[in-house]
Amino acid sequence: MVEDYIRGLKLRQIRNAAVVIIDNKTHQVITYVGSSSFQDTTDGGQVNGAKAIRQPGSTLKPLLYGLCIDEGLLTPKSVMTDVAVNYQGYAPENYDEKFNGYVTMEYALEHSLNIPAVKGLRLLGKDKLVSKLSACDFRQIRKDQNKLGLSMILGGCGTTLEELTGLFSAFAQDGTWYAPQYIRSGSTPRQVRLLSPAANFMVTDILSKVNRPDFPLNWGATEKMPRISWKTGTSYGRRDAWSIGYNKHFTVGVWVGNFSGVGIADLSGAQTATPLLFRIFNTIDYDTENEWNAPPEDCELRQVCSETGLLP
Template identity: 45%
Template structure:
């Protein structure tokens, strides 16, 4: 007899377990609903939100881990919604009983008694608030607790909770009402967002600010009574203004964000190398510059900033204003293939120096020359006879550059550009011919700027690194350190638009090696500059391809180049290049630039 009760208890427990398993199998938890579609997001190098997109179901729902939330928010929600959250198994019978008594006394539903876990269950399977629905919520809560730990359940709640309209999850709510990341919320912000999910349609602050304020203050009063917040904290939070309108979701770096979403469509979170501050500054300067260009019949410009040392993209702006539909602002001018004009000339000179064909003082022929039916001309229509390579590059003369391309032969500019990651050369080399060095091909601003970043690294080419989780890679030296040094020594002497006569004597001005380009017909203007720290590229023109007399690299693009350079951190502190071991001095003939012969 004495063993009868233990046996009965064991049998009952086994039956209950079997029933629970059978019920769980018959009514499985819809786990997929716990992970609804999230808003794709693009982040800067520090994890700050640059741009968010609507989720597939039309909601703003920004996924957040629990450790990415304000501690005040987590503390207030648990203390207000479910004080015993970390102690109960998903259902709190005492809370349900208390709610039943309160509802009977009031003659209507004034309290639900739901735990946070039960609220998660209701969020994935919304039903009218009936006794049967409450039982289903309790059952689902037990299923959830069996599959997830408490921190995971809290995370589910914060990503599912409604915040009014199409705002789902506290990540979207924090940005929409306070313009903040959820980790930056203060006590007053957290109190409002903790109260809002109880009745989001009636207390959303952008439509019902008074009701939202009352809900927040009620929460603060209750939590002060429970000792969760002090009286001064509650009073200070209650005095904060309630946001009366929604803040637009972040849309910085829109061109870069759209490009990366197209490039990596399977990724919901894109952590980039972009620097939010540099991006913002570049966009602001570009906007002002484009406004000035439009007074001269030039509609658009684009800019990129690359960290010369790492090859990381820091900023990319493809037009003066992404949202300016009248000027086709959503076209990404940083990636559009355009004629580079003279911007490729430095690489021909570098290849010639590496092949031993010339040095900076070698005299190059600048006279009328015919290559079959092709006869290049200089920009100004003049010829100078014998010109030192240094001056030919500084003056951007066409004839000497074409002459060097001819001497380089088949292993010249075209295969070099392919090795350097230029993707816009889609035709055979024979289709481009010698005029390639004068802009008879197409490049885009990002890839052209990366060519100059290669010069900034002493000739080492690397692909542009855009995602923060991409592996860091080194690459081959496509140009020798000696030739890269000599090019920098030449290009730093170009006359700058910001300080045309005395930039070397200016204080706190960055030293920059730079080059411009102007395409045939004045359709494109380029300016790319670099030092050890930064590489900046600018393009200006019309997306229609129409030319304009003032579309000249030194006038339409260079001023923005130096405006951006002057704002970059550490740009003026970057040490200039020292001669590498492979760059040595020797005696030369003052007329030909060739090595001096015997006396």
């Protein structure tokens, strides 16, 4: 499937992909595709793209917002300002180079806005995010922790598809990360509590919505597809396209790009990686019951002011 998918992208000079699939119940890695074709000597088919260190784009934003919820800094309806900012010379911009004014945290995550994410990391503190990622075996981030700044939430750090797929499997496990199992050992995998069940539910619910700009254009084969939550990412220079999704059964991580690191104008997580993600879910979990997380007991609805996001 991966080879066939990339064959259709080669006319656009997009030549490789990698896929990792985790069974959420056993924590076993059940599919591991390092490249679109191992026999392809022209485009680096023997490079392991699942283990290669790449810029993660926006894929760390769900964890950031979940941590902000747990710290009492934000709720999905908290109002943030999406306006021009400058932090000692660092002036982040949104993907479309536009500003949206007042937005809720929920809207910011749905639309993957960059400026609110940087503000969220500034509120939380970079070290708290780095600590959680280091605990989940993000090796390059652990190594570079003293060098990282606010830009890490927009992809200014190094991660792998293995690491990101393992991270998103935690969202399918009520916020608990289990070390992905690459061999059958029979032992209990190491685990780390990343988010409370309530914060995890809120993030998962936001990521399951389909009325968002990173839904693939002209994608019609979703009628029987299981309900999933997913997040896309596109690295600086359009070198890496990410799409990582999950439901109760599986977590699927997809990377698409070129092993040479060449940027492609057409490359994006939404339009390049997500169609492959959807195809995979349509194949491995087609027309199954849409089993979904129920809200935890301590996760309650409350009325807030539509203008401020605060209690009336």
